[in-house]
Amino acid sequence: MKMKIKIFVYVVLFLFPFSGITQKKELTIKEIRNIAEQVSIDEAIKKANTYIKTHKNEPSGYSLLAELYIEKGGFEYFKKAEVYLDRALRINPRFIDGLVNFGRLKILTKDYALAERFLKRALRLDPNNINAYKGMMELYQKERNPRVLEQLKMYLERGKLSADSSADIQLMLTRAMIKNGELDKAEKTLVNLKKKFPENPVVNLLLSDLYFEQDNFSEFSQYYLNGLENLKDKNELERRFLDMYEIMSDNEITEYKRLPLEKKGAYLVQFWKSVDVNGATEENERLIEHFKRLKIAKTIYRSPIPPYYDDRGRVYIKWGPPDSRYLKPMGTILGNELSRPTESWSYESINKNLVFDFVEKGGIYKEVRDLSEAIVGGGIITSAVMPDGSPNPNLLKLATLYSERSNLSSLHNRLGNVTDWEVFFNDIQESNIIKETAKKEVPPSVSKYEFPFSPMNIAVSCAQFKGENGKTKIELYYAIFPEEQFFEDDTGTEIIGSLDNTFVIRDSLLNIIQKVDDKSEIRLKKGMDLKNVTANYQRNFLTSPGKHTFWIQVKSKRAHKGGIIKIEKNLRDFNTNRLMVSDIEFSEKIERADKPDVNVKNGLRISPYPFGEVYKDKPINIYYEIYNLRYDKNGNTNFQIEQTIKPMKENKTIVERGIKKIGDLLKGGQQEAITSIYRRTGNSINDFEYVILDVSKITNGKKTLSIKVTDLISGKSVETSKDFIVK
Secondary structure: OOHHHHHHHHHHHHHHOOOOOOOOOOOOHHHHHHHHHOOHHHHHHHHHHHHHOOOOOHHHHHHHHHHHHHHHHHHHHHHHHHHHHHHHHHOOOOOOOHHHHHHHHHHHHOOOOHHHHHHHHHHHHOOOOOOHHHHHHHHHHHHHHHHHHHHHHHHHHOOOOOOOHHHHHHHHHHHHHHOOOOHHHHHHHHHHHHOOOOOOOOHHHHHHHHHHHHHOOHHHHHHHHHHHHEEEHHHHHHHHHHHHHHHOOHHHHHHHHOOHHHHHHHHHHHHHHHHOOOOOOOOOHHHHHHHHHHHHHHOOOEEOOOOOHHHHHHHHHHHHHOEEEEEEEOOEEEEOOOOEEEEEOOOOOOOOOOEEEEEEEOOOOEOOOHHHHHOOOOOOOOOOOOOOEEEEEEHHHHHHHHHOOOOOOOOHHHHHOOOOOHHHHHEEEHHHHHHHHHHOOOOOOOOOOOOOEEEEEEEEEEEEOOOOOOEEEEEEEEOOOOOOOOOOOOOOEEEEEEEEEEEEEEEOOOOOEEEEEEEEEEEEOOOOOHHHHHHHEEEEEEEEEOEEEEEEEEEEEEOOOEEEEEEEEEEEEOOOOOEOOOOOEEEEEEOOOOOOOOOOOOEEEEEEEHHHHOOOOOOEEEEEEOOOOOOOOOOOOOEEEEEEEEEEEOOHHHHHHHHHHHHHOOOOOOOEEEEEEEEEEEEOOEEEEEEEOOOOOOOOEEEEEEEEEEEOOOOOOEEEEEEEEEO
């Protein structure tokens, strides 16, 4: 019996020798490529070396290994790549991947003639090979040889690429043309692509790049935002994000990276709309300004490595041209030696401590904490004096560097006037902290956009009321201060001028939902003193409830002056049965009106008063509306109004509040709230109130007018308020 069992075991082992033993799975070319992308190139190289040991007669393994060495970069790895590509083509001289990789390698080693031979051979063998086209594109960008461009077109015509592949190659081609300044050729190609692929977002983006180079900024802005809105191409999104991330906050960058691919483009569009400095125009001025800065950074402050600008370029992109700068491109004489080239920039108009020092290292300017890095062989200065008690020689050199630029900024001035070496050493450490703090305090970018007109003084306010058809009515009130150059006509008794106005309403996504362009007239008696005269206007809009942004642009072409006002307002929904009250409108005059007009409500002409100041010697009128009162059994309404004027609540620190209390005590105490209560009856569920606001006995300062309406039938109450200043 034992013998039979033994024989049976032997037979099983003989027939199934690997049963229960796990074998290592051999990796494929595709899996090794994934390792290179997701783990590391070095790990992929190890796997590729293992692969070619068991596939000695397959050119794909050698070509892959060469491809990985090319990615590693550098002379040593390029030599290894050439060895493996040579082996691949010995096995199969018609192996296309090997020919393409050889072409790429020769471009990197600047052997452009040989690169062209390899890539042309690949395209002759396979006119539809995308990577061969990409290689030719890369060659064209490096060599800028028009012959290469013509050959590319020829192969495109001969090939049978899919529509998408053909579009991709042509887009790469036009990108290179734009970069090389061949704008007419690029425009011709893009116009044809736009006809074939009208919804392709990359076509729109390349058209925006083209229009930017042609200084057609209106078209640039439109095509850029349209292309970005629907962009879902990972590589193109990364390219566009890298163009703008310098001016985004850390929170915005984090939020963008967390978004799924299909939402990233729309997020970037919202960013640009949120930073627009003039929402009254179709163009996005902040977008245009940014790309002008980016172009300067990549041209004047260029770097050979991504993002293709140095630290000066980074600072320029964020905050624009500095208020002042000090340049020493040849270095500074420090005793018997020369310092490295240096630059120092100051942005005191943004923050008095926003200053930067740059030192040239290896042909690239880098931002430094302090100028000690400009001292050749100096290193970090760790003490003010040497062991023998003498001043640190490097500290002496550093003092020279700061002394020559002491007029640049208050910080440089402090460091440029040395009276004590220990104090100077400590000041250096402290100034580094101050500079870092300033960078954290300022926004990630600042616009210095210059409007195409001189500034005009404009006062603006607004109020919202219940509108028709479930809409909210927003009334915009604005006043301008006329100047002599505004007027172009003289009738003998009057002087007449005109203003060009633009009103734009944007929704919560900052899309334009209403835009109105019109003109307004200024008519004044001849000889009037213009110092105390204002021209007041009103514009009404009906729109849906919700968050809105209102832009008002007023221009006098004759005076070449203008003003732009932005108002952000959360419009209330009056389409309800709840008791509600409108905003409070200030008016310089209220009178009966027989005819409808822009400033007529409920039979009253309410002349707008768009100012935030109310003067003691000039009483002001107030107007507001009440909605959805309840009837009593006799069909009448009965309500109470409580009107209060009180000091405005301000956001102050505990220390500031304490100081204010002491000040109030010294002045005899802070004035308490002044309240008046009165009752009204009516016969309509919607009513209105207008009264004269007398502030002659109110102390000067910031105040809040509060109106509380109580429906005595339902017992419900509602409140509205308006801030103003008593003078």
